Amino acid sequence: MKKLTAILALSALAVAAGSARAAEPVIGLITKTDSNPFFVKMKEGAQAEGSRLGARVITGSGKTDGDNAGQITAMENMMAAGAKTILIAPSDARAIIPAIKKAQQQGVMVIALDSPTDPASAVDGVFATDNYKAGQLIGQYAKAALAGKKPVIAAMDLLPGHPVGAQRHNGFLQGFGLPSLEASSNALARPAEVACMADTFGDAAKAQTAMENCLQKNPAINLVYTINEPAAAGAYKAVKAAGKEKDVVIVSVDGGCAGVRDVGAGVISATAQQYPLKMAAMGVAAGVEYAKSGKKVSGYTDTGVALIAARPQPGVQSLDVKTGTELCWGKK
């Protein structure tokens, strides 16, 4: 149903583009879903930068996270609407590549936002958070926060085989100083200190269930790595129900406003914040440049990541909750 509305809206846009606004560069932004606050913020950033630079930004998305077909449909419709640059947060890092190739053959510049394609060279450029670095930051924080205690770790991961999930997980272990894997690996490292690992799909309810089962497996868990802040909130529910909220350090990645609030409330000890608005704004600027001069972007551009913590640890640089709230995405 949503897809149908999107198609109708896009066809209407296509007609409009053909007549009145042929001179404006058209830039398409395709997100994984149109409901996740992260992508809502990304769209806001793109629209704002578009009106500043005099470009028209059209947006589309898959129906759910993982909906590759929906993203391909959106891409085709945007090309029909005259888009010469397409910014895409790929739901499926591999399956989207044939569609990207097709677009590039028709002279469209394709930039991956938020997460790379596999291989990353399939797109003209990648504007994304360095997820391995994000993991390293919370790993270093966790090491300092445990203050020499032996870590017993539960990992609330994303889903099997996802590069972002692997980079954050492995980066976290590397940052803590445990044996880990390289940033390029898609497998999850599992040193002996990791007592329990579970796939949460970044969902609070699934993470709560997974954490309950992990505590059942090993009640001595004192450090929880979570793929994102909803998963952290779910894990905290389980930790609190077991009466261990004072003894367990929970770290996370994302920097959404709800997550930063949770840092302030002591639910999450520290989170690594990423900047979707910046990804989108840089993407739109690159699209306008391409329309003007025909110059394409290339390679990977880091859009930055910063650690947010309520209780800073010596030797680990972090921003306070107030600054984190100013920079966050979602409802403040």
Added chain:
Amino acid sequence: MTPSKLPPLATLGPFIALLLACIFFSVQSERFLSAQNFSLILQQIMVVGVIAIGQTLIILTAGIDLSCGMVMALGGIVMTKFAADYGLSAPLAIACGMAVTMLFGLVNGLLVTRIKLPPFIVTLGTLNIAFAITQLYSQSQTVTDIPAGMSLLGNTFLLGQSPIAYGVLLMLALYVATWLWLRETAPGRHIYAVGNNPEATRLTGIGTERVLLGVYVLAGLFYGIAAMLSVARTGAGDPNAGQTENLDAITAVVLGGTSLFGGRGMLLGTLVGAVIVGVFRNGLTLMGVSSVYQVLATGILVILAVATDQMSRKGVR
């Protein structure tokens, strides 16, 4: 046909599967077989367990409800937003959420009985409608500032050494009450009759359309209760809740031995079906095995359950 005339394999199958799974996991992990762990598993299945009661009623009439999870999510958002935005007390806000889920049940039921649309298509439509309204109304934001009264059923009390959630007691009570109602009362028997042979049932003077409509509204009530439990368990109104609950509930019903062709099945089997899924998820985590194997095992069990049902219908021994 009455529940007592069920073929023995379809009735015993789910219990045997659960027993075998429990024996397997007890051997694999010394932490599995404890009252505290079983209480945990029940807590983890209470939401889908209550949805599955409504789903069982509908499947007994040879229908199916794909909208149940999304309707539950909408009910949860209505409850939490009414409390957070308008300051309604917890009971009043919960009642409003339940009214919405029952309204969806009524719409499903009217479309099925009055316009004679197939339940699969009707509920596919209302699934999308409920999803869209949930996202629009909540602006895709999780509602966290909820009154304390709303998480009451997620709280636990100690029974011996094991913490038991109040919501689990509610779920078990609902199962027993609905099971007795289906077995012992005339309206309960009518549901089996409608599923078995609607035409013959109509000719005996039973208002089959009224029975069907009642079943869909009643199912809506169960989704509302599930919404309340989901809010209590997670402590938030989550617009992304319920995405897989329709298939999870149907899985529980089918694993529990209820026939997708209607008219046959035992409600307590559904509870066992839901527990089986919870046991696999819990047990595999305790073993340190990826949860993908839970999906694999569930898939195999579903096919076994449906095949058993189909063969017993055809009289294959």
